[in-house]
Amino acid sequence: MTNPDWSLTSADYARHRQGFPPRFFDLLAREGLLRDGATVLDLGTGTGTLARGLAARGAAVLGLDPAPGQIAAARRLAAEEGLADRARFVEGLAERTGQPGEGFDLVIAGQCWHWFDRGLAAAEAGRVLKPGGAVVICHYDWLPLPGSVAHATEWLIEAHNPRWRMGNGTGFYPAWAGDLxxxxxxxxxxxxxxxxxxxxxxxxxxxxxxxxxxxGALGGDAVARFDAELATLLDQRFGPDPLVVPHRIFAIWGYRR
Incomplete structure (x- = not known):
């Protein structure tokens, strides 16, 4: 199989993937987890969608990601949105951030906790948080409800990538309570x-x-074939734009002693 085209993946992620909706940031503020001037460490920041959303609400955010292409995209987008002074991005790992101890009010991880060594990442979050600081783990998942766009899309992903095991999600992650x-x-x-x-x-x-x-799994030619089939499926089974895609936002948090 041809190697996955990670440059394509990063570009599509930056251009097309929606970030957490405004109501999510309202939730963080309502729970006292986000305040103006808070220092935030965003683990697995990717293209900085979550970090930029936090910065737009007054936080000073440092986003970490091990992929240089993602960091470059995050910096570019932050500059385009006028947030470069509040959202910085560097290469780094969730399990070994390289950041000083007790340096942040909030550590957050969006769409990425399942990729980490969860025990090490949770311990590192505790190390870099100020006493009384909080860690938030959050996800923004499509819901494959029967008959929905997401349900049909998952069927097609499984047809092209039988090894894929991330379908049929509910958007709930209660096991993360144990991690914290x-x-x-x-x-x-x-x-x-x-x-x-x-x-x-x-x-x-x-x-x-x-x-x-x-x-993240298929080669360039295979991605092109998948994309063509998805375009046909959408035209045959669903109405005109916009497509309505049900999602679930889930967040869990805890405080450092």
């Missing part, structure tokens, strides 16, 4: 809500090309 408790975090809290994301066909196709099951 074992790392010594206290006052564990949960919250979430459902959200209907609106996508154009172009953006939905780009978002799926950027997913781990497609752009």
């Amino acid at each position: 408790s074992l790392a010594g975090f206290r006052d564990i809290g949960f919250a979430g809500f459902d959200h209907e994301a609106l996508y154009s066909r172009e953006d939905w196709r780009g978002r799926v090309r950027a997913s781990a099951g497609v752009g």
